[in-house]
Amino acid sequence: MELTETNLKLDPEVEKSRICTFIRDRVVRTLKKTGAVVAVSGGIDSSTTAALCVQALGADHVLGLMLPERDSDPDSLTYGKLLIEHLGIAYETVNIAPILEAMGCYRYRNEAIGELFPHYTADYKFKIVLTPQGPRHGPRLNFYSVVIESPSGVQEKKRLPFRNYLLLVAATNMKQRIRKSVEYFHADRLNYAVAGTPNYLEYDQGFFVKIGDGAADLKPIAHLYKTQVYEMARFLDLPKALLDRKPTTDTYSLQQSQEEFYFQLPLRTLDLVMYGMDEGFDTAAISRATGIPPEELEWHMNDIRQKRATTTPLHLPPLTLIPASRTHHRGAQ
C-alpha cells in the first residue's frame, strides 16, 4: 500500500465519540473526579483538548486556566479568551511571573545567557534553537544555540556550552512546573482531574517537561498526530483564528517555531514520517510520500529514533525496588 496523507485521515465523528467515552470513563470511574482542568495556551492542542472535555463532561465541568508569564506572547491570552468564550467555560487567569521571579527563574536565565553575551540585558529578547551539525545526508549531532536580539533588532547566535545549557533549561522548566502546580491547586479545590494537552508527536518525541506539562491525570489527544488534531479541531468547529495560529513554544521572549526548537521538520511532514515508521512503511515509500530524498530521510528517521530513546526517562514513573507482585492491585481499573 502507498503512503499518502490520506492514511492520516480520521473518521472524526467516531474518533470524537471514542475520546469522549475515554474522558468520561477515566475521569468519573478511574479517577473519581467530577470535572477537568485544562491549561489553555491559545494553541490548537489545548483548545482541542478543552473542547473535547466540554463535549465529554459538559461546559459546567471544565475549568480553563490561562497562565501567562513575562515571556509569554500577549496573543496567547487573546486566543485563550477566544476559546473560553467559544466554549462557555469558567476560567481563571493566573500571572505566574511573580512566582517565577521569587524562584529565580529570570535571574538564572539571565546568568546563563549573560555569561555568553556580557552585553545581554533584560530588554533583549532571546530564544533557543536546535542546531544540527554536519551535512544533510550524513550523521549529525544536535546541540542548542541561544539567539539574542537587541532592542534595535540586531541578532547574535552562540552555541550553548554544557553548564549554560543545563542552567537555562532548568530555569525555563520552572515555567511548566509552576503552571502544573497551579493546575493541580485548582483541580484539588474543585475535585477535578488535570487534562494534559500533548499531541502524539510531542508525547512520543519527549517534547515536554517531566512533572511540568508532562504531568496530568489523563492525556486525551496523546494518540493524535498533529494533522489529526487540526482535523478534530475543524470537526469540533473551533474558531478559525485558533486553527490558523502557527504552533509556537511560547516559552521564550523571541518568536520561535516548534520546528526550530525541536522537531526539525514541518509538522505535516513529520506526521507522515512518523506514521510511516509506526506502521512499518519502508524508507522508499516514506520518501515518495514526503518528497524527502532517501538519504536525508534516513537522517530524520534516526533523529526521531534518537529523540525517542533520549527522552524515554521522561516517561518513567519514579523507579523503586518494590516487586511487581506488591503493586498489581494498582493496575488499570
Place this chain on the structure above:
Amino acid sequence: MKGISLNMEIREQVKDFIVNKILIGASDVTLDPDESFLQRGILNSTGILELVGFLEEHFKLTCKDEDITPENLDSLNAVSAYVQRKLSPQ
C-alpha cells in the same frame, strides 16, 4: 611513534573522563575504542555537550560548531584523533 603515544595518552584521558565522570566510575564497562558512544547508549546529545566542555577545558582547545559531528566525537578513537588534530600546529 610520538604521534601514536600522544594519541593513546589523549584516549586514556578521554576514557578516564567518560568512565569516572559520565559513568560515575562504573568498573564493569569496557569501552571498545571504535565503538559509538551514542549507539552504545553511553552518551546522549547532552553527554556529547558535556564531553565537548571537557575537551575545551582539559585540552585548552576551542571546538567550533562545525566540529560537533559523530566523526569527531562519537568514539574514543574519533575523539583522540580529533583532539590531536586540534592540538597539532597548522
